[in-house]
Amino acid sequence: QVQLVESGGGVVQPGRSLRLSCAASGFTFSSYGMHWVRQAPGKGLEWVAVIWSNGINKYYADSVKGRFTFSRDNSKNTLSLQMNSLRAEDTAVYYCAREIGPFSGFDYWGQGVLVTVSS
Amino acid sequence: QSALTQPPSASGSPGRSVTISCTGTSSDIGGYDYVSWYQQHPGKAPRLIIHEVTKRPSGVPNRFSGSKSGNTASLTVSGLQAEDEADYYCHSYAGSNNWVFGGGTKLTVL
Numbered sequence: 001q002v003q004l005v006e007s008g009g010g011v012v013q014p015g016r017s018l019r020l021s022c023a024a025s026g027f028t029f030s031s032y033g034m035h036w037v038r039q040a041p042g043k044g045l046e047w048v049a050v051i052w053s054n055g056i057n058k059y060y061a062d063s064v065k066g067r068f069t070f071s072r073d074n075s076k077n078t079l080s081l082q083m084n085s086l087r088a089e090d091t092a093v094y095y096c097a098r099e100i101g102p103f104s105g106f107d108y109w110g111q112g113v114l115v116t117v118s119s
Numbered sequence: 120q121s122a123l124t125q126p127p128s129a130s131g132s133p134g135r136s137v138t139i140s141c142t143g144t145s146s147d148i149g150g151y152d153y154v155s156w157y158q159q160h161p162g163k164a165p166r167l168i169i170h171e172v173t174k175r176p177s178g179v180p181n182r183f184s185g186s187k188s189g190n191t192a193s194l195t196v197s198g199l200q201a202e203d204e205a206d207y208y209c210h211s212y213a214g215s216n217n218w219v220f221g222g223g224t225k226l227t228v229l
Contacts, residue, residue, distance in 0.1 A: 035218075037220075044208060045165065045220040046220060047217070047219065050218070095164055100167070101170075104153050104155065104170050106155070106210075112164055
């Protein structure tokens with residue numbers, strides 16, 4: 001069955017960096033676009049970034065552009081989100097998610113990982 | 120990119136129907152048939168219940184249905200059950216490889 005498992009969350013000081021990972025299994029990973037979505041405590045969902053199946057095309061929400069870098073390794077079925085210059089407003093649960101088809105909905109989600117940016 | 124607009128709350132009695140609206144613009148909902156809806160129970164990851172406006176993934180009951188008119192999408196839950204009590208989020212492709220979510224609607228089953 002399809003599984004997405006995030007790791008790497010924790011508490012980090014403002015301005016510092018953190019790297020999240022997402023391990024995928026149960027499907028042909030290299031055939032799907034993948035996304036990160038975050039949810040601040042008690043708030044709604046916010047789309048963060050997408051990476052196409054080829055691993056070359058990557059796009060980001062304005063709120064993280066220039067600070068976050070999304071990458072994937074299709075040989076290891078893994079995603080990474082490098083988060084630099086972290087701010088308090090980046091505090092959230094971060095989910096990796098698979099898109100059901102190009103531009104369409106996200107049909108599988110990880111369990112989420114909490115990132116807390118605080119001094 | 121501004122968030123899509125949803126009512127903060129909705130409610131209905133068991134067995135009845137409730138409709139949740141999601142209003143965007145011609146740059147997102149109105150411009151593409153890539154509207155999705157998610158159900159999220161407390162402490163859980165979101166679950167896709169509708170994609171591409173009207174399509175239900177395998178395993179989603181046909182009590183859930185979606186529609187769109189102009190810049191507004193809607194989710195209808197028929198035959199409300201206690202387990203339908205959750206937060207619901209709409210989601211749309213917004214062009215140029217951007218996506219946008221609604222602010223969420225808390226559905227209460229009375």
